[in-house]
Amino acid sequence: MTTARHLATIDQLRSLPFPAESGRTALGYSGVGYHIVELTTSEDFWDDDGTRREIVEDQYEAERDALATLLTARWGEPQVFSLWSVFDRSMAGEEIPDPWGGLSQSVPDVHLWRVEEHWIALGVSQWDKELPFQLVAAVTETDPP
Template identity: 65%
Template sequence: MTMARHLATIDLLCSRDFPTEYGRSDVGTEGPGYHIAELATSDDFWEDDGTERDETETQYEFDRDGLSERLTSRWGSPGIFSLASVLERATDGEDIPEPWGTLSSHVPDVHLWKAVGHERWVALGVSQWDRELPFQLLAVVTEVDPP
């Protein structure tokens, strides 16, 4: 059921108009030219010795890969797009367009498609802002080309 709900959320965002302002939405955050859905969020890891964190990270990557397989059947194989160089460029002062600038600070890489029929980019990634904070499975739908 969760996989079906994630796919339904992605479908919704592929057809939803983009907002003119930055803010929260019913599924995550959004701004001009993009939607970010927080498909799943783990617990935090303040009291963890590292074991639970590692297991959770593996599970979130497994969930991303399973969802990626479903989207591959629609749009073909994804590109794996590292955001490390984007983060480096942003750190060096380059103005990186959203959502890519913010994503690069907490998502190491994304599975990326150009959604056929929607002319939007769809990306899946696993986010963690800091070692003690929760993991999130994110879906990004944007008209902004990756930098």
Template identity: 65%
Template sequence: MTIAQHLATIDRLCSEDFPPEPGRSDAGTGGPGYHIAELVTSEDFWEADGAVREETEEQFEADRDGLSELLTRRWGRPDVMSLSTIFDRTTDGEEIPEPWGLLSSHVPDVHLWKPEGQDRWVALGISQWDSELPFQLLAVVTEVDPP
């Protein structure tokens, strides 16, 4: 997918209705109040050495930062929000609304915008569930305020 396609996906999700139930969508996953688009997914790292993993992570960060720069031109500078404290709160048993609870388990931080005139948040983050599993560049569109 190209950057133009990523932007088109984000624009579409900013105007689409949210699904009534959690589940898969054409872009990734969604549920009441949120869409999570899987923009890019790497290969897994079961057989890869550390240098390949590091290079892939750097490329995903560059892709996120490039897309973030384009969104910054539209909506201004993003907040960079760590999700680690949200993850800590979930492990302490606190109920965190989705998509924030789920994201905090595999996305360390997000670039976050609240576009003027919209009731939705837009976030970009890099997911990796475990060191052997693929990286994913995620775009999140949600009406749920960050906790």
């Protein structure tokens, strides 16, 4: 996908109503008060010695930063919000609302903008070292925990 397509997808998410129940959608995954989309996904790393993984990680972070630059031009400087403490709290048994609980399982931090009544989050996800990287975006009305 191109950066222009990523912007269009984020704009589309901002215009969609939130569903009454969680589930897969044509764009990604949505629930009460949020939408999450995988903007792009790498290949997996099952046979990698770690070199390719580092290159791809750098590439995905650069894509996030480039998209964040365009979003910053629209909405101002983002907050960079760490999700590590959110993940730790969820592992300790605290109930963390989605999308934050779900994002914290694979996204270490997000670039975060408050636009009108929504939060827009942009991050790089990887569930495990052998699994693909994903550039993800979320639109939510739920405040970060």
